[in-house]
Amino acid sequence: MLIQRLLAAIALIPLVLIILFFAPLSVFVVIMMIIGGIAAWEWAQFLHITNQQNKLFFALLMVVILAVLYFIPIPIELKITLYSVILSLSIIWWLIALILVITYPKTAHYWFNSITLKLLFAFFTLVPFFLGMVGLRSVNYSSNCYTGATLLLYVFVLVWATDTGAYFAGRSFGKRKLAPKVSPGKTVEGFIGGVSLAVVISVLAYFSNLINIKFNVFFISSLLAILVSVLGDLT
Structure with a gap:
């Protein structure tokens, strides 16, 4: 498991950096639309869509929705x-x-057999993800195209730190289940370890002056990103 994570990181980190810092905004937007389509393809399983053509239709529909919203x-x-x-x-x-x-x-039982609710879940998960990614990447783009890229990289590092800290803390100290009926492998100790490492990263990032944001806004935004990443992992 650890080796797989390391190999995935080695493969993905250079690609992520290239997309963030070297791809023009228009290319970045298209890439995010494609990622939204891939996510919709995976979400189709949650909707009990097994036919490949229907899954492709759902994925393309999501891409169209994102394109319409942007253009x-x-x-x-x-x-x-x-x-x-x-x-x-x-x-x-x-x-x-x-x-x-x-x-x-x-x-x-309120949502498991409801296609309508599951479609709403998909919309309010995938569309805000797209808007958030593009919105952050667009920050101050006309005067400094790296500002938004730096913000996005910071968010990614927070999520990675939360996941990594939770993994090692959970393996080393994990005893109490965090949400046994939802994700039996998650532990309270892992949660604390993940959040702690991410908080340390956020403090280091703030005092490095790489991101020029007021402390209270920076801290609250960082904490929300950390907690949402944990919740997203559970959902």
């Missing part, structure tokens, strides 16, 4: 409002996801 010819103010509404609704979805994780499997 829709409306005033920028209206587009920002639309994105803000979607992102706000996604926050509600993540709060619902937290409740569903805590109460699983008691509340599973």
